[in-house]
Amino acid sequence: MKKITLLVALLLVLQGVSQADERSEGTGLQARATALTRSIADKAHLDEGQIVRVKQLNLRMLTEIEELKARFVADPTLLDQRLAQAQAQYENNLTALLRPTQLALFQQNRANMTALGQH
Secondary structure (H helix, E strand, C coil), rough: HHHHHHHHEEEEECCCCCHHHHHHHHHHHHHHHHHHHHHHHHHHHHHHHHHHHHHHHHHHHHHHHHHHHHHHCCHHHHHHHHHHHHHHHHHHHHHHCCCCHHHHHHHHHHHHHCCCCCC
16 A cells, blocks of 8 residues: 555656646746847837737747757758748748838847747
């Protein structure tokens, strides 16, 4: 009986550690999305509604990048292609959210911004 109780306790601990890892990764993506959004908002002078939509877009893009990296880890060529497609889709969605003057500011400052971060 002691062995079963110990095994159940061990499984519960491992499950808790696994869930904590998942939450911290999500928090990391949230922090990166927030930082990227703040950078874009500062450079392109976004209004509050745009900030919310851009943050959602950034979070979706960062999540997709992480999923692509995990899915295509064994095929760097395909990974590069899929990342390029994701980046193109992101830029299309982002430019659709920006007004012409904001788009011009964003494009001028794009070299200083990075969506992927140092990770």
